[in-house]
Amino acid sequence: MFDTRELGRRPGALKRLSRSVPAPKDLGIEVIGVREGVTVELDLRLESVMEGVLVTGTARAPLTGECVRCLEPLERELGADFQEMYSYPDADDRSRHADAGDDAEEEDTLFLEGDLFDLEPVLRDAVVLALPLQPVCREDCPGLCAECGARLAEDPDHHHDAVDIRWAALQGLAEATSDGEKDNAPRSRGVDSQEK
């Protein structure tokens, strides 16, 4: 919640403020975001206008997430810009009379609660818009091996041999030939002729 009391309601009044706030829960998307409780630096510019207070600002915070290709943790710096109009509740009554039936616009209208406004929904939208939808550890991240899940960045020559190791084993068996028996070789005897 931010206070607009010092700003006053005189149109044209301007106030800048910087604030460090702890990040709310679930600030981000599944693969990347601002961890809960991490410091978010806010630079805000509040401007008093006829209907309410126009808030323009920037949010900075560290991001943590993981690479969508190789699942390695990664860190980034978030810079999100936003601008939002917070209307005075009574100003809305007037505009409702002016153009009744503009439902879509009315749903988007945020209101001041007394002198306060809640920045959280605006911050949430701005952060999600500023996040990379497919964060990668580096642009040319090769990801994981489809076969075994190894990180290809750590092992660029990684490959799987096409030849199955079982075939090599069979090859070895075929080469081990058995020795035949050699005892049946006929012996040639010299025939003694006894001639006297």
Ligand SMILES: [Zn+2]
């Ligand atoms: Zn990666």
Ligand SMILES: [Zn+2]
């Ligand atoms: Zn592999």
